[in-house]
Amino acid sequence: MSASSVVEELRRAGVQRGSLLALAIFSEVGVGFASPGFTASVATSASDPAALVQAIEDELRPRWVEWSGDTASALVRAGVRVATAWDLVAVHRLLFGGWRADPARVWAQVHELPLQTIPTAGPRNLFSLPSNDEADPEGPRQPDGHLRAEWTAGGWHTTPEHLARWAQLALEVAQRQQAQLAQMANPERAAATARAESTAELLCAELAVDGLPMDRAIAESIIGSIIGERPRTEAEAVSQRGQRDGEVLGHAPPGGQFDLRSPGQVKSLLRFVGIEVPDTRAWRLEALRDRHPLVEALLVWRKAERVSTTYGYGWLDENLGASGRLRGTWSGSDGAAGRMTASAGLHNMPADMRPAVVAEPGHVFVRADLGQIEPRVLAAISGDPQLARATQEPDLYAPVAAQLGVDRATAKVAVLGAMYGQTTGHGAQVLPRLRSSYPVAMAYLDAGDRSGQASQDLRTYGGRLIRMGTSNPNEVGEREARSQEAARGRYGRNALVQGAAAELFKVWAAIVRARGSALDARIVLCLHDELLVHASADHAEAAAQLVDDALQEAAHRWAPDGSVRFVADTSVIPRWSDAKD
DNA sequence: TGCGGCTATTG
DNA sequence: CACAATAGCCGCAG
Numbered sequence: 001m002s003a004s005s006v007v008e009e010l011r012r013a014g015v016q017r018g019s020l021l022a023l024a025i026f027s028e029v030g031v032g033f034a035s036p037g038f039t040a041s042v043a044t045s046a047s048d049p050a051a052l053v054q055a056i057e058d059e060l061r062p063r064w065v066e067w068s069g070d071t072a073s074a075l076v077r078a079g080v081r082v083a084t085a086w087d088l089v090a091v092h093r094l095l096f097g098g099w100r101a102d103p104a105r106v107w108a109q110v111h112e113l114p115l116q117t118i119p120t121a122g123p124r125n126l127f128s129l130p131s132n133d134e135a136d137p138e139g140p141r142q143p144d145g146h147l148r149a150e151w152t153a154g155g156w157h158t159t160p161e162h163l164a165r166w167a168q169l170a171l172e173v174a175q176r177q178q179a180q181l182a183q184m185a186n187p188e189r190a191a192a193t194a195r196a197e198s199t200a201e202l203l204c205a206e207l208a209v210d211g212l213p214m215d216r217a218i219a220e221s222i223i224g225s226i227i228g229e230r231p232r233t234e235a236e237a238v239s240q241r242g243q244r245d246g247e248v249l250g251h252a253p254p255g256g257q258f259d260l261r262s263p264g265q266v267k268s269l270l271r272f273v274g275i276e277v278p279d280t281r282a283w284r285l286e287a288l289r290d291r292h293p294l295v296e297a298l299l300v301w302r303k304a305e306r307v308s309t310t311y312g313y314g315w316l317d318e319n320l321g322a323s324g325r326l327r328g329t330w331s332g333s334d335g336a337a338g339r340m341t342a343s344a345g346l347h348n349m350p351a352d353m354r355p356a357v358v359a360e361p362g363h364v365f366v367r368a369d370l371g372q373i374e375p376r377v378l379a380a381i382s383g384d385p386q387l388a389r390a391t392q393e394p395d396l397y398a399p400v401a402a403q404l405g406v407d408r409a410t411a412k413v414a415v416l417g418a419m420y421g422q423t424t425g426h427g428a429q430v431l432p433r434l435r436s437s438y439p440v441a442m443a444y445l446d447a448g449d450r451s452g453q454a455s456q457d458l459r460t461y462g463g464r465l466i467r468m469g470t471s472n473p474n475e476v477g478e479r480e481a482r483s484q485e486a487a488r489g490r491y492g493r494n495a496l497v498q499g500a501a502a503e504l505f506k507v508w509a510a511i512v513r514a515r516g517s518a519l520d521a522r523i524v525l526c527l528h529d530e531l532l533v534h535a536s537a538d539h540a541e542a543a544a545q546l547v548d549d550a551l552q553e554a555a556h557r558w559a560p561d562g563s564v565r566f567v568a569d570t571s572v573i574p575r576w577s578d579a580k581d
Numbered sequence: 582t583g584c585g586g587c588t589a590t591t592g
Numbered sequence: 593c594a595c596a597a598t599a600g601c602c603g604c605a606g
Contacts, residue, residue, distance in 0.1 A: 262602055263587050281588065283593070306589055309600055334597075339592090341597060348591035348598060369592095374595095420594040427594090494595040528592045528596085586603085592596080 003047060003055040006033075006040065010060060013038035020086060021062035022171035024163040025049050025074055032163030034171040035062070041160035041167075050078035057082050063195075065174045067103060067166075069332065072205035081206060083514065087198040088170060091177045093333050094190075094197055097457065097465035104152040107169070110176045113145050121153040140169060181463070190463035192557065193503055197333055199510040200340065203523060204330035206513075211325025212346060212357060212524050213534060219316055219356035226307045226352070241308075248301045251294035260301060270294070311350055319344040324360070330526075332506075336491060337499030338464050340506070340526050347527060357532075357576035364540045366521070368547045368570040369530035370505070372396045375415050377501045380564040381461040382444035386437060388563040404433045418445060419497050421490030445493050452492020453485045462503035462558075466495045504558045504566075505529065511550040519543055525576075532576060540572045 015021050015035050022034040031049035032041040033056075042052060053075060056062065064082050066072060068089040075082060089101040096109050104118045119142065140151040147169070157163055177194070184190040220230065227244070231237035245260055251273070252258065258269040266280045273292045277284055282302060288295050320326050328344030341347065349357075359365050370376075375396055379387035390399040401411035410426060414434055417427035435442045451458050451468065458466040468488055509526055512533065516522060521535035521543040535543035548570055555566045571578075 259602085261600095264603085279587075281593075302589075306600085310590080310598090328598095336596065339596070343598065345590085345598080348589085350590060417594065422594045425594085490595070498596065530592080582606085584603105584605090586601105588600085590598085 003052050006042065006047075006052060007055055007059045009040060010035065010038070010056060010062075015056075015060050015062050017061045018084070019062050020065050020171060020174055021056070021060075022065035022167040022174065023053065023071060024067070024157070024166040024170065025053070025071060026157045026163060027074065027078070029157055030160035030163055032160060032165070032167040034065075034164065034167035036171070036175075039164045039168055041164035043160045050075065050080050053082070054080045065167075065170050066201075067106075067170050068101070069201040069205055072202045073208065076205045076209045081517075082202065084195070085198045085202050086174050086177075086194070087201040087332075088173050088177070090197040090201050090332055091174075091181075091194045093338070094194055094462075094464050095177060095180055097467035099334075102152065104147055104149075106173060107147045107152075110173050110180065111145055117144060117146060119146055119149040121149045140165060184463050185459075186463065189461070192507075193462035193464065196462075196503065196507045196510050197338075199513070200332035200506045203509060203513055203526070204332045204340070207330045207342070207523065207526070208327060210522060210524055211321060211323070211327035212532070213360050213363075214320055214324060214326045215356050215358045216316065216320055216324060218358065219320070219353065220313070222353055222356055223307060223312055223316075227304050227312060230313045244301060244304055244308075248294065248297045251292070251297050260298070261305070266298070306350070311345055311353060315345060326357075333464075333502070337460070337466065337495040337502055339498065339502040339528055342526075346525065351577070354577035355575055359534060359574050362537055363534055364537050364572050364574055365524075365576060366533040366535055366540065366543045366547050366570065366572055367530070367576065368533075368544075368551075368568045369527075370508075370551070371567040371569055373501050373504070373529045373566070374419055374497050375400075376564055376566055377504060378419060378441050378444070378497050380559040380561075381496065381500045382441040383561075384438050384440035384444070385563070387441045391565045394567055400437075403437050404430055406430055406433075418442065419494060421445075421449060421486075421493045444496070448496040449489040449493040452495075453489040455488065458492055458496060460496055460499035460503065462500060464499055464503070466492065466499065468492060501529070504554060507558050508551050508554040511554050512547055515546050515550060516543065519546065521546065544570050544572050 010033065013035055020035060024032040027049060028044060030041060030043040031052060033039065061083055063084045063086050065086045066088065069087060072085065088106055092101045092106045092109065105115065108115055108118055140147050142148050157166065178191070181187060181190040181194055228240055231240055248260055249258065252269055253272055256272060258265045260266060263280055267277065270277060270280065273294050275288055275291055282299060285295050285299055319328060326344060326346065328342045328346045331341045334341035376391045379391050390396050393399050397408050397412045400415060401408045404411055410430060413427035414430040417425065418431065418434055422428055448458060455468045457468055460466065505528065509523060509531060512531060513523055516533060519535060519539045519542055521533050521539060523531055524534045525532035531547065533543055533547060548568055551566055551568050556562065
């Protein structure tokens with residue numbers, strides 16, 4: 001079947017820009033499509049699945065319904081980047097919270113079926129229940145409504161017809177998800193979040209394939225300056241290690257046997273030289289630098305050990321490809337509040353390594369980071385008019401400090417402390433003034449705190465469910481229980497802010513991704529409040545403008561009332577580490 | 582072998 | 593060491 005005839009059939013079936021078109025693709029077998037009232041499948045032997053998807057994208061630009069980011073990854077690897085998607089896993093996590101989102105679970109929860117009765121995989125023809133579809137006893141549904149284990153276990157997609165059925169099921173899930181989103185407190189906003197979260201999955205698939213441009217020679221020279229040349233043999237590695245250890249142990253009295261990698265033994269070692277500490281964390285040792293030369297040596301050792309074990313030659317070998325791209329796995333909505341996460345050190349690369357992140361020849365980075373995103377987000381989601389007024393200033397903490405009658409540093413720790421749930425220290429002393437100046441914002445945070453303490457689930461501004469796990473009061477003592485309750489309160493309080501910030505960030509990233517494709521400007525790193533865009537030097541200014549414009553558009557779409565201002569610090573630089581402006 | 586504790590790195 | 597994350601090694605239980 002030719003690509004053009006498939007496109008024509010889909011067009012006749014009413015598929016157009018933005019309409020749901022479910023996709024199931026398995027390159028060895030073929031591809032299945034499903035839209036309302038229309039299903040099709042094409043075998044790989046008859047047509048290249050990726051080329052077919054590309055043709056449909058070019059002609060119709062539907063919103064592709066995909067079971068998960070795996071589909072997007074397969075497409076990107078095949079060179080196809082679609083504009084929009086409806087990612088069932090991403091929307092499932094939005095609706096129901098949590099992390100687990102295998103097809104059987106996604107299906108069950110959206111159909112309000114009990115999770116306990118999800119069938120577990122078994123031998124194919126043993127104990128398998130008949131389908132509840134009499135016309136199709138081999139079909140995917142059991143009489144109890146669950147998907148049959150054979151259909152969810154994987155490895156079954158052996159024919160194009162199976163893929164078409166799988167696409168049909170995806171479409172049904174998407175429609176049910178949309179119906180559930182429509183019942184939420186703010187249906188339009190929840191649907192918008194679902195679309196942005198789905199697009200984030202597309203972006204994650206692209207980030208994983210594209211990687212972060214990194215100069216291996218520079219990276220190796222930075223590593224070399226901290227831990228020395230790359231060892232050529234195992235013996236050399238052992239000797240280098242021993243030498244590093246010796247630099248510290250040389251300050252200790254002779255005869256002792258201490259493993260510097262064991263916190264307990266480091267504590268003993270410090271006691272040997274007359275220093276007693278409850279733990280050996282760097283910030284604590286920092287203050288004791290002058291007490292004994294061993295402390296300084298230990299701090300230097302720790303830094304080198306970190307590079308040696310985590311961000312050293314092994315790290316480069318494992319994650320930096322021959323093409324000069326650092327690649328990790330990306331997750332679009334991870335953890336407590338749905339932030340993006342990445343492996344391979346992409347989110348926690350030491351600042352010392354960042355000079356090695358260099359744009360390719362003829363290219364630059366557009367680096368943009370959001371200023372004070374969390375308090376600005378708090379102003380928006382809580383609707384606090386006084387805090388919203390403060391966001392009009394480029395430095396939000398200046399008007400807050402004036403309002404509270406304290407210096408800027410105090411205002412900052414107070415605001416951050418309020419969002420984190422801090423109850424002691426310098427910032428907390430200003431809490432009463434914060435409450436009287438910004439009562440709406442503070443009430444919003446307190447409500448999140450109370451829900452958390454009571455183990456009641458929360459929803460973010462964009463509609464993401466924050467599940468509050470219930471603890472077992474019988475298993476812990478009274479004091480421990482109270483401390484856990486307080487921790488849940490801080491968790492709930494912060495998840496509302498952090499989660500909403502993640503939602504705004506993804507809307508921003510999605511717009512940059514969409515607008516940037518025309519300039520061939522590509523996002524190569526997402527870092528919670530920072531975007532790194534790799535662009536041709538010829539289009540540097542246009543790309544920078546695009547990133548700034550995208551933020552204003554994102555803010556307008558995400559919080560249309562417009563009372564809160566969002567600001568980005570944007571610069572065009574050859575290296576990630578280069579100074580702003 | 583798996584897991585909690587400790588530590589360091591980042592936003 | 594407030595909130596979140598990834599990741600390595602040690603020590604201990606099974």
